[in-house]
Amino acid sequence: LSIAKAYLSVFPSGKAQEVIDNINKSQKTVRYELAQRVRHQLRKTPELAFYLDDSLDYIEKIDSLLDSTTAEGAEKELPEAD
Template sequence: METTRQAKISRLLQKELSEIFRQQTAKLRGVLVSVSAVRVSPDLSVAKAYLSVFPSDKAEEMLDSINHNSKTIRYELAQKVRYQLRKTPELTFYLDDSLDYLENIDNLLTRDKEAHPGRLDDAVAEGNHDA
């Protein structure tokens, strides 16, 4: 269970990391990086940042680059939050592929609907909602 303090710090770090990545967009060679979530450990010493990268085919390359530069990013973050936090947590970055997962499910549903037209409509008309 996340405490109120952890939640506040998570939101602050997410906002400031998003701003850092937004400012660096020109240097990222046309790749958009967004921070989808930040989770902070109970002792506030470690923060896990979940990133979405568009286009997704460059995600692994960008994650490697970001992890390689994590000390610089942490320093920039510390400059932004120095009046709110005494100590800036260690940052670890992970890919958030939930949007790719949702897109895959949507594609599968679309493909199934095209392969079996009217199947869902017939089930709803009959009152069978288990289709």
């Protein structure tokens, strides 16, 4: 319990790395604020590590690939009108 990993989703995803870098720079302040809130529940406040959660981007990519393959399959099944 000495290290806590936090995965953050950032919108818009174009500036995600910049936001994560800023949060990592202010890590000590975030840890202090967390310690003030949980000081009666935890003996020691964990070190914090922030990471980018890109699972939503991954899901969107899979959905778009599935949609494109479905559209291609539908085009092949349509009879040609000549």
